[in-house]
Amino acid sequence: MKSIRSARTPLALAIGLTASSAFAADMTVKAPAEPPSDWDVSISSAVMSDYIFRGITQSAHQPSTAAGLEPRYRFSKTLEGYFGVSAESIDFPNHAAAELDFYAGVRPTFGSLALDFGVWYYDYPGGQCFNTPAFCGFATATPLPNGNLIKQNESFYEGYGRATYTVNDNFEFSGQIYGSPSVLNSGASGIYYTGNVTLTAPAGWLPHDLGAYLSGDAGWWQLGTTDAFYGVPGFPNGIPYASYANWDLGLGFTWKVLTLDLRYYQSNLSRGDCNAFTSDHTATGVATTAINPAPLPGSSWCGASFVAKFSVDLSLADLK
DSSP: OOOOBOOOOTTHHHHOOSTTSOOOOOOOOOOOSSOOOSEEEEEEEEEESOOEETTEESSTTSOEEEEEEEEEEEEETTEEEEEEEEEEOOOOTTOOOOEEEEEEEEEEEETTEEEEEEEEEEEOTTOOOBSOHHHHSSTTOOOOTTSOOBOSOOOEEEEEEEEEEEEETTEEEEEEEEEESSGGGSSOOEEEEEEEEEEEOOTTSSSTTEEEEEEEEEEEEEEOBOOGGGOBTTBTTOOBOOOEEEEEEEEEEEETTEEEEEEEEEEOOOHHHHHHHHOOTTOBSOOOBTTBOTTOOBOOTTSOEEEEEEEEEEEHHHHO
């Protein structure tokens, strides 16, 4: 299954995971010798004990690394354009080499309200097809050893819109929506809704340069029906993926450009419906649902997870 790293909004400047959402750095502000450039570049990297995307592991509950680069251009004081690329290590059933993300958008601001509109492409190169020869197109094709099916190419794109409202220096909340006509190239459409609240420790609570925050997210992924590649006897033309809810709650500590984020993730997908969605190559046992008929196994990829993540995030402007 894909990797949904929870992409965050401008609030991500305090707690983001993706390349577009850098952790806030508590740095000394110096008066510039000349007007600041309209160009800036955000650079990020992270190591984490697990890579969770919308409540589902993308690294088979194993450690993962990530790195990203995001050039930005300021058209005016209230409008910024950006594009970016990031990479994450993953462990997908089709043996894809990595996740490569390419995205672009604009960020208009209106006082305390910050908006973000763009397109995100998730690329998973190097995959293999596991199904019958008729679906994979070569004579030696077979399902995975545990009976699951997976396409060679799971790459897909989403359009998104985000809004973040900053109440004060210590409180922000946001709402986001993402939409794709074919999630993981499965043929199933998907619309993901999510909201976030972040509380930041007031200045003076902690020693100089040390910060802390508490944040939580809740989301709902409304999913459609796949194409015939993933068909089962009860649904030969494609399975209707189970839509599901997910949430996370975390505590983070920042020091200059460094962030340590400790977070608990959970979703309400059953083991059987999780297996149908992810085609988990590590799934075992039997977990029968309408879209995951016996003797297909059950997956733990959508269950509770605790993740520790260490990140470094900065921009060229921070270095001046």
